[in-house]
Amino acid sequence: MSLDPSYLDYPRRGRGMDHDFYRYSNMFERAPIHWPGGAKVAIAIVVNLEWFPILPNDAPFRAPGHMATPYPDYRHYTSREYGTRVGFYRLLDAFASVGAQVSVATNAAIAERYPQIIADILAGGHEIVAHSTDMNGAIATGLPEDAERALIAQALDTIAAVAGTRPTGWMSIARSQSFNTPRLLAEAGLGYMCDWVNDELPYRFHTAGGDLVNVPINHELSDRQIITVQQNSADSYVEQMQDAYRLLADEAERFGGRMLPLNVTPYVLGLPYRIGAFEQLLTWLADQPGAAFLTTGAIAQVLHDSA
Amino acid sequence: MREGEKDPGLYDFRPYRGRPALAWPGGKQVAVWVSPNIEFYELDPPTNPHRKSWPKPHPDVVGYGHRDHGNRVGHWRLAEAMTRHGFPGSVSLSVAMCQHLPEVVADANARGWEFFSHGIYNTRYSYGMDERQERALIEDSIRTVREATGQTIKGWLAPALTHTPRTLDLIAEYGLSYTCDLYHDDQLGEVHVKQGRLISMPYSLEVNDHYGFFVYNMSPREYADTLIRQYQRLADEGGTVMCIPLHAYLIGQPHRIRAFEAVLKHIAADGRAWITRSGDIADHYMQQVAV
Numbered sequence: 001m002s003l004d005p006s007y008l009d010y011p012r013r014g015r016g017m018d019h020d021f022y023r024y025s026n027m028f029e030r031a032p033i034h035w036p037g038g039a040k041v042a043i044a045i046v047v048n049l050e051w052f053p054i055l056p057n058d059a060p061f062r063a064p065g066h067m068a069t070p071y072p073d074y075r076h077y078t079s080r081e082y083g084t085r086v087g088f089y090r091l092l093d094a095f096a097s098v099g100a101q102v103s104v105a106t107n108a109a110i111a112e113r114y115p116q117i118i119a120d121i122l123a124g125g126h127e128i129v130a131h132s133t134d135m136n137g138a139i140a141t142g143l144p145e146d147a148e149r150a151l152i153a154q155a156l157d158t159i160a161a162v163a164g165t166r167p168t169g170w171m172s173i174a175r176s177q178s179f180n181t182p183r184l185l186a187e188a189g190l191g192y193m194c195d196w197v198n199d200e201l202p203y204r205f206h207t208a209g210g211d212l213v214n215v216p217i218n219h220e221l222s223d224r225q226i227i228t229v230q231q232n233s234a235d236s237y238v239e240q241m242q243d244a245y246r247l248l249a250d251e252a253e254r255f256g257g258r259m260l261p262l263n264v265t266p267y268v269l270g271l272p273y274r275i276g277a278f279e280q281l282l283t284w285l286a287d288q289p290g291a292a293f294l295t296t297g298a299i300a301q302v303l304h305d306s307a
Numbered sequence: 308m309r310e311g312e313k314d315p316g317l318y319d320f321r322p323y324r325g326r327p328a329l330a331w332p333g334g335k336q337v338a339v340w341v342s343p344n345i346e347f348y349e350l351d352p353p354t355n356p357h358r359k360s361w362p363k364p365h366p367d368v369v370g371y372g373h374r375d376h377g378n379r380v381g382h383w384r385l386a387e388a389m390t391r392h393g394f395p396g397s398v399s400l401s402v403a404m405c406q407h408l409p410e411v412v413a414d415a416n417a418r419g420w421e422f423f424s425h426g427i428y429n430t431r432y433s434y435g436m437d438e439r440q441e442r443a444l445i446e447d448s449i450r451t452v453r454e455a456t457g458q459t460i461k462g463w464l465a466p467a468l469t470h471t472p473r474t475l476d477l478i479a480e481y482g483l484s485y486t487c488d489l490y491h492d493d494q495l496g497e498v499h500v501k502q503g504r505l506i507s508m509p510y511s512l513e514v515n516d517h518y519g520f521f522v523y524n525m526s527p528r529e530y531a532d533t534l535i536r537q538y539q540r541l542a543d544e545g546g547t548v549m550c551i552p553l554h555a556y557l558i559g560q561p562h563r564i565r566a567f568e569a570v571l572k573h574i575a576a577d578g579r580a581w582i583t584r585s586g587d588i589a590d591h592y593m594q595q596v597a598v
Binding site for chain 1: 347349350351353355356363364365366368369371372373374375376378379380383403406407408409410427428431435436437439440443444520521524525526527528560561562563564565566
C-alpha cells in the first residue's frame with residue numbers, strides 16, 4: 001500500500017514559517033531590548049493558580065495535574081487544594097521577602113470560589129493573568145469557536161468582577177490552543193499571551209483580529225517539567241535556574257535584555273521540603289546585579305511601547 | 308534488507324573481541340562527531356496512516372514551539388559554543404530548512420559543517436512510501452542540499468527514524484556512503500545492500516540529548532557527565548566512534564548549554580579525539596578498509 005500522492009506535496013515549502021502567526025527572527029540579531037530600570041535580565045515569575053473539579057473533563061483533553069484515580073479522587077483533588085490553601089501563601093511570603101512582583105495565572109474559578117486570594121494577590125502588588133475558567137477549561141482544535149469565545153469571555157469577566165480590573169494577559173491550560181485562539185484572545189481585547197515557547201523574549205503575533213504579544217514562558221524551565229516530569233530534585237531545579245541565569249546575564253552584556261521565566265506551581269514548589277530551596281533561589285536572584293523581577297504584563301508593555 | 312524474514316540481514320555478526328585495530332588520523336583513539344539535528348516540523352502536516360505527527364490535535368502549540376526554539380534561539384547558541392571549542396557539526400537536516408530558514412543552513416555551511424539528509428520535514432514519514440515516492444524523497448534531498456550549500460550529501464538519517472525495507476538499498480544506489488540508522492556497534496561496519504557500498508556510522512540513541520533529558524530524565528549536568536563517561540571509555544578502548552546527537556531546542560536551552568560546553572572543552576583538551584565530521588570518518592574508513 002503506498003501513500004496518497006499528496007503526501008509528497010509541500011504547499012507551504014517556501015521562505016519563512018509555514019503559517020502566518022509570526023515571522024522568523026534570530027534572537028541574536030534583533031535590536032536590543034531595554035527593560036524598565038535598565039535591568040539586564042528580567043525574571044518573569046508566573047505562578048499557576050488552578051482549581052481542579054473532582055469531576056474531570058476529557059474534552060478536548062484532561063489537563064496535566066488533573067484527577068487520576070477512579071471517582072472520587074480525594075488524593076488529587078485535595079493535593080491540588082493544598083497548593084492553593086497552603087503552598088501559594090508560602091510563595092506569596094517568599095515573593096514579599098525579596099520584593100518581587102509576579103504574575104499569577106489564575107483560573108476564574110479561583111476568583112469565584114476564593115475572592116480572598118484575589119485580594120491577597122492584588123495587595124502584594126502582583127498581576128493577575130487570565131488562565132481559563134477552571135482545569136476543565138482546556139482549549140484545543142475540536143472545541144467549537146463559539147464555545148471557545150464564551151470560555152475566554154467567562155474567564156475574563158469573572159476575574160474582572162472580583163479583581164476590579166480586567167486582565168491584559170492570557171495563559172491557556174497546558175499552553176494548548178486551537179487555530180482560533182490567538183485571534184479570539186486579540187478580539188477579547190487581551191494584549192498578550194504566554195503560550196508559545198519558541199523564543200526567550202517577547203515578540204509580536206499576528207491574527208485577523210489584530211496583533212498581540214507573545215511572552216514565552218518556557219515550559220522547559222518550569223517546576224512541573226523539571227521536578228514533576230523529569231523528577232529532578234528541588235536543589236537540582238535551583239542549580240538549573242542559576243545556570244540559566246548566568247548564561248542569560250552574560251548574553252545580556254552582548255545582545256541586550258534577556259528574560260528568565262520561572263513558571264512555578266503551588267502544589268509542587270510550595271511543599272515544605274521544597275520551598276526552602278526556592279526561597280534560596282529567589283534570594284540569590286535578587287542579589288544578582290542587573291536582575292529585576294518583572295511581571296509578564298510589564299514585559300509585554302516594553303514591546304507595546306516600542307511598536 | 309531481507310524483507311519479511313526474522314533476521315533482516317543488515318550486516319554480518321562480528322564480535323567486538325579480536326577485531327583488527329583501526330587507526331584514526333594522527334594516531335587518535337576515538338573519532339568524535341557532533342550531530343546537531345536541524346529540523347523543521349510543520350504546524351499542520353498531512354496525516355501518515357502509520358504514525359501521528361503530533362500527540363495533540365493541530366496546532367500542537369508546545370510541541371511546535373519547542374522545536375521552533377531551536378531555529379530562533381538554540382542553533383545560534385549551540386553553534387557558537389561548538390565553534391569556540393573547534394567542533395564542526397555534521398547536520399542531520401530536514402532539507403526543507405533550505406527553503407524555510409536558509410539563514411540557519413547558510414550559517415552552518417559557513418562554519419564548515421557537513422549536511423546529510425534527515426528527510427524533507429520531520430513531520431513527513433517514510434512509512435508506507437512506495438519505491439517511486441521514496442526515490443523522490445532521496446532525489447529531493449540530494450538536489451535541495453546541493454543547490455543550497457554546494458555539498459553532495461553522503462549520509463542519511465531517516466526522517467523521524469522512519470524507514471521502509473528499501474531505504475538502505477536505495478540510498479546506496481544513489482551513491483550515499485553511510486547510514487546513521489543502525490545502532491549495533493561502536494565501530495564502523497559494512498551494511499548489506501543490493502549495489503554499491505554502504506557503511507554503518509555509529510550514531511547514538513543512548514547519548515542523544517533527547518534520550519538524556521526525556522527518557523532518562525537527566526539534569527543538564529548529569530547529561531554532561533554521561534557524555535564525558537561515554538567519551539572516556541571509547542577513547543580508552545580505541546578505534547571507536549563517538550557521536551553526540553543533539554537538538555538545538557534541547558541542548559541550546561539556557562539551563563543546559565553551559566554544562567554541554569564543558570563537555571566540548573573536556574574532549575578538546577583530552578587530546579585523544581579526532582574531532583571531525585561523519586563524512587570524513589566514512590571516507591577515512593572506506594579508504595583504510597577494503598570490502
